[in-house]
Amino acid sequence: MSTIKSVEEINDIENNFIISESFSNIQFKNSKINFNGENNYIFIDKDAKLTNTIITFHGDNSVLYIGKTRNSKVEVKVTLHNNSLVFFNDGCTFNKSSTFIASEGKDIVVGRDVMFSSGCWLRNSDVHMIYDENKRRINESSDIIIGDHVWVGQNSYILKGSCIGSGSIIGLGSVVAKNIETNSSNAGNPVKKIKDHIFWDRQSSHFFVEKDTKKNKVYVKDPTSYLFKGEDNLVKWQKAISERPVFNKNFEIEAFIKQLKNIDPLVVLN
Numbered sequence: 204m205s206t207i208k209s210v211e212e213i214n215d216i217e218n219n220f221i222i223s224e225s226f227s228n229i230q231f232k233n234s235k236i237n238f239n240g241e242n243n244y245i246f247i248d249k250d251a252k253l254t255n256t257i258i259t260f261h262g263d264n265s266v267l268y269i270g271k272t273r274n275s276k277v278e279v280k281v282t283l284h285n286n287s288l289v290f291f292n293d294g295c296t297f298n299k300s301s302t303f304i305a306s307e308g309k310d311i312v313v314g315r316d317v318m319f320s321s322g323c324w325l326r327n328s329d330v331h332m333i334y335d336e337n338k339r340r341i342n343e344s345s346d347i348i349i350g351d352h353v354w355v356g357q358n359s360y361i362l363k364g365s366c367i368g369s370g371s372i373i374g375l376g377s378v379v380a381k382n383i384e385t386n387s388s389n390a391g392n393p394v395k396k397i398k399d400h401i402f403w404d405r406q407s408s409h410f411f412v413e414k415d416t417k418k419n420k421v422y423v424k425d426p427t428s429y430l431f432k433g434e435d436n437l438v439k440w441q442k443a444i445s446e447r448p449v450f451n452k453n454f455e456i457e458a459f460i461k462q463l464k465n466i467d468p469l470v471v472l473n
Contacts, residue, residue, distance in 0.1 A: 350469030368471030
């Protein structure tokens with residue numbers, strides 16, 4: 204086992220890899236990376252500021268990719284087991300810590316510009332096996348896929364097999380275990396669709412006075428970039444992830460990451 208608590212210690216790790224364009228601006232604040240295995244990879248932006256972050260590899264051949272966040276801040280708890288991937292495309296934000304657990308060779312893939320509120324949990328396995336009376340397992344682990352520009356509300360739980368379409372909202376305290384339609388708002392336990400054909404903007408209303416509230420009753424900008432049109436392409440995303448290589452060769456890993464970074468926004472339709 205090896206533990207990294209500062210940039211200066213990165214060169215001391217053996218049989219695992221932290222990859223960045225530059226390490227000079229990466230910061231650790233109350234953060235650490237634990238390696239309990241071999242041939243694991245972290246790809247991280249050169250300006251990342253790890254705050255209250257704990258990253259733990261409990262096996263071999265797993266990959267964590269953290270693209271450039273909007274504010275350079277990374278505040279997560281990520282646990283990976285054998286041959287799993289946790290992927291955050293560019294533009295994501297984390298409001299205090301959320302937890303991501305990938306295991307049983309399954310993945311968590313997050314698109315561009317996703318906003319995580321505090322206390323969110325994403326896990327793609329139940330950990331313990333459940334069988335029917337014929338001795339067949341009925342709770343196999345499964346990938347989690349989140350499209351572009353998704354708002355994940357505070358204390359939400361996103362469970363195995365969930366696929367959340369681009370432009371959608373998951374309300375506070377929701378429990379998601381199914382497909383979520385693109386550009387829809389959803390909430391509850393279990394989660395239910397509240398409204399479809401919506402979009403959302405990152406602007407905060409915390410400091411609005413009455414005139415600001417009135418001004419924002421109608422959206423005056425062009426919302427095109429927040430509305431995700433086109434045919435349902437969930438199968439394309441699932442196929443790309445299911446056909447990924449075993450993570451034991453650097454050039455294959457980088458080629459797959461490039462493919463994910465450039466894939467079309469996830470569109471999920473009823």
